Amino acid sequence: MDMSSSHWTAADLPAFDGRTVVVTGANSGVGFGTATLLSRAGAHVVLAVRDIGRGNEAARRIGGSNEVRRLDLADQESIREFAGEWAGEIAILVNNAGVAMVPEGRTKDGFEMQFGTNHLGHFALTNRLLPHITDRVVNLASGAHKVGSIDFDDLDYAKSGYSPVKAYGRSKLANLLFTLELERRLRRAGSTVRAMASHPGYAATELGTANRNKFLVGIVHLAGRYLAQTPEKAALPTLFAATQDLPGASYVGPDGRGEMHGYPTLVGRSAQASDVHAAQRLWEVSEELTGVRFGLS
Numbered sequence: 001m002d003m004s005s006s007h008w009t010a011a012d013l014p015a016f017d018g019r020t021v022v023v024t025g026a027n028s029g030v031g032f033g034t035a036t037l038l039s040r041a042g043a044h045v046v047l048a049v050r051d052i053g054r055g056n057e058a059a060r061r062i063g064g065s066n067e068v069r070r071l072d073l074a075d076q077e078s079i080r081e082f083a084g085e086w087a088g089e090i091a092i093l094v095n096n097a098g099v100a101m102v103p104e105g106r107t108k109d110g111f112e113m114q115f116g117t118n119h120l121g122h123f124a125l126t127n128r129l130l131p132h133i134t135d136r137v138v139n140l141a142s143g144a145h146k147v148g149s150i151d152f153d154d155l156d157y158a159k160s161g162y163s164p165v166k167a168y169g170r171s172k173l174a175n176l177l178f179t180l181e182l183e184r185r186l187r188r189a190g191s192t193v194r195a196m197a198s199h200p201g202y203a204a205t206e207l208g209t210a211n212r213n214k215f216l217v218g219i220v221h222l223a224g225r226y227l228a229q230t231p232e233k234a235a236l237p238t239l240f241a242a243t244q245d246l247p248g249a250s251y252v253g254p255d256g257r258g259e260m261h262g263y264p265t266l267v268g269r270s271a272q273a274s275d276v277h278a279a280q281r282l283w284e285v286s287e288e289l290t291g292v293r294f295g296l297s
Helices: 029-040 052-062 076-084 113-132 143-147 164-188 214-227 236-243 276-290
Strands: 020-024 044-049 066-070 090-095 133-140 194-198 251-254 264-266
Touching: 020 029, 020 113, 029 044, 029 052, 029 236, 044 052, 052 066, 066 076, 076 113, 090 113, 090 236, 113 133, 113 164, 113 276, 133 164, 133 236, 143 164, 164 194, 164 276, 194 236, 236 251, 236 264
Parallel strands: 020 044, 020 090, 044 066, 090 133, 133 194, 194 251
Antiparallel strands: 251 264
């Protein structure tokens, strides 16, 4: 792959005929764009979604070979059921779903909602599905990881006080640390599977608008109409990470100013997101909280 190329598009996707891809949160936004482009490339796309009705409508619009399966990442039992019912190979798992900037809340298992969904949900799902995965795991992070920090003694903000922005940043930092440690464990296990991370830049989606002031949401949507990338354009970093010959734990985002728009390229991450000791500790804490261990051990 010529890394100097700055105009990689969906037209450069390899054929996916006969290969199965699982995309969490595929019924809308970047997940929908990702699933759509993979379907066009010939993949059998599994839409792993919380709302079956919305998933079925998205599947109808995507077309091609696809199926809808229920998955609630805020419920460890739902994750256990989804993985337990799986049979066959998964070429690529795209951990796309997430919640953003939501009011303080808890998952069904009592975890802080953003950390519990965005990180712990995908941590458990990935490790439960890992024996089936043959190629890549792609975790969607965000530029917001740069404002995130992880206090292992206060994961639910009982001491410091909850902030939607702080909690979102923490969950996205966790996504990158998870990628780093997953890649290390895969290499140690002698696996050919690679762990990757990506972020979409600025995309016009519903993420982060739940329970917000309708007037402000309207302004965001108006701005998005003129400034944001389409879901399919925003999906390109994910697809690049999923298909190109990149080192494990690579982080892909848009090449434009501020990484908000553009074509996929390798991008930087914060020093905290590169901390291998924090990545190992996060893994150990995640195992304790979820009861799920490394899927290939």
